[in-house]
Amino acid sequence: MDQHRRQWLSGLGGSGAALLAASLGAPARNAPRLGSSQPRQSARTDATDAASPAPLALQDFQPRRMLHLPETRLERARFPVIDLHTHLTFAASSRNGVALGEKVRDLAEPAELLAVMNRKNLRTLVNLTGGVGTGLTETISKYQTAHPGRFLVFTEPWWERSNQPGYSRFQADELERAHRAGARGLKVLKTLGLYLREAVTTGPLVKVDDPRFDAMWEACGSLRMPVAIHTSDPEAFFLPIDRFNERYEELSRHPDWSFHGRDFPSNAELLKARNRVFARHPRTQFVALHVGNDAENLGYVAECMDRFPNMHVELAARIGELGRQPRAARKFFDQYQDRIMFGTDAVPGGVETPQQIFGDALYEIYYRFLETEDEYFDYAPAPTPPQGRWCIYGLGLPESILRKVYYDNARRLLGLEVEA
Numbered sequence: 001m002d003q004h005r006r007q008w009l010s011g012l013g014g015s016g017a018a019l020l021a022a023s024l025g026a027p028a029r030n031a032p033r034l035g036s037s038q039p040r041q042s043a044r045t046d047a048t049d050a051a052s053p054a055p056l057a058l059q060d061f062q063p064r065r066m067l068h069l070p071e072t073r074l075e076r077a078r079f080p081v082i083d084l085h086t087h088l089t090f091a092a093s094s095r096n097g098v099a100l101g102e103k104v105r106d107l108a109e110p111a112e113l114l115a116v117m118n119r120k121n122l123r124t125l126v127n128l129t130g131g132v133g134t135g136l137t138e139t140i141s142k143y144q145t146a147h148p149g150r151f152l153v154f155t156e157p158w159w160e161r162s163n164q165p166g167y168s169r170f171q172a173d174e175l176e177r178a179h180r181a182g183a184r185g186l187k188v189l190k191t192l193g194l195y196l197r198e199a200v201t202t203g204p205l206v207k208v209d210d211p212r213f214d215a216m217w218e219a220c221g222s223l224r225m226p227v228a229i230h231t232s233d234p235e236a237f238f239l240p241i242d243r244f245n246e247r248y249e250e251l252s253r254h255p256d257w258s259f260h261g262r263d264f265p266s267n268a269e270l271l272k273a274r275n276r277v278f279a280r281h282p283r284t285q286f287v288a289l290h291v292g293n294d295a296e297n298l299g300y301v302a303e304c305m306d307r308f309p310n311m312h313v314e315l316a317a318r319i320g321e322l323g324r325q326p327r328a329a330r331k332f333f334d335q336y337q338d339r340i341m342f343g344t345d346a347v348p349g350g351v352e353t354p355q356q357i358f359g360d361a362l363y364e365i366y367y368r369f370l371e372t373e374d375e376y377f378d379y380a381p382a383p384t385p386p387q388g389r390w391c392i393y394g395l396g397l398p399e400s401i402l403r404k405v406y407y408d409n410a411r412r413l414l415g416l417e418v419e420a
Contacts, residue, residue: 323392
């Protein structure tokens with residue numbers, strides 16, 4: 001059979017060989033012209049050169065969408081907004097992910113923030129990372145006291161004392177002091193579960209449901225201080241950084257965000273420990289940040305909401321997840337409309353995380369997502385989607401739900417007076 005195939009090819013002559021080579025994907029650069037013994041010039045033309053692009057690094061790939069769709073720009077929210085999740089201050093010192101000391105650093109002056117707030121119909125920003133001790137007092141004075149109703153400040157656990165004798169009682173007493181100073185709630189970063197260790201920055205990791213914190217959770221319930229808790233991270237952060245990971249680009253830029261391997265617990269283990277805290281402290285109101293810290297799995301978040309009536313959620317830095325599953329997200333909003341709050345995770349002056357940079361562009365994207373039915377638009381003001389290469393779809397929420405998500409639910413949780 002091989003001999004017959006060679007005879008057939010020989011009978012085709014040069015042009016036939018060139019055609020067959022082309023059909024197999026091989027170049028036919030030197031195939032001679034029919035009836036000529038001379039090899040012809042290269043068949044590569046200017047057009048061919050233009051159709052053979054140079055290799056392109058994935059990080060430089062910024063495709064322009066060809067869809068022709070309506071684009072709605074919303075410069076102001078339809079109703080006043082409480083942003084329950086911002087970071088206007090941070091601890092000035094930290095080591096291995098654990099805040100140290102009382103000193104805080106301000107990221108923006110109130111006047112700068114108020115200018116954006118007034119343009120965007122932002123009634124109140126909640127600064128979750130207000131700090132502890134003297135730093136907390138200074139933060140409350142600068143933002144909350146100086147601008148009543150426009151800024152609210154949460155305190156944080158005093159992590160560097162967590163390995164000292166009597167810490168449990170100390171932390172509960174410290175919450176009472178913070179409450180008297182004006183703190184409106186407690187913020188628990190993912191420090192608990194992923195960074196805090198038995199010797200604060202070294203040793204085994206401290207579990208989310210460690211009993212030394214029970215008095216702290218109970219104090220929050222007694223003082224009616226809601227707990228904004230960040231447990232775990234996106235599911236992809238617990239997987240290998242490889243070609244199967246949909247957050248590959250993000251994790252390649254920030255490899256320190258990966259919790260795969262080493263001594264880190266799994267995403268599921270972290271959330272189970274958090275749920276045990278919710279169950280042990282039913283009088284305490286918990287806001288499970290970032291859509292219950294599992295926006296990729298709304299079915300699971302819904303199960304948790306059904307199990308724990310003291311659990312609430314907010315949207316911060318997760319509209320990229322919600323917006324790519326708009327039908328499931330819309331059902332979630334319908335079902336839990338009284339326990340979902342507006343949040344962005346906004347950080348003034350940030351550059352590495354476009355989905356969190358405080359400013360007009362960020363809020364306009366959130367308003368577009370919640371209020372319109374626009375299709376296939378960016379979830380962050382960035383040339384390349386920062387969390388994953390996809391776009392989102394608007395939910396088009398009715399006014400009755402928008403009022404709750406934007407303002408009413410947070411007002412009720414924070415114990416604010418109803419504005420006339």
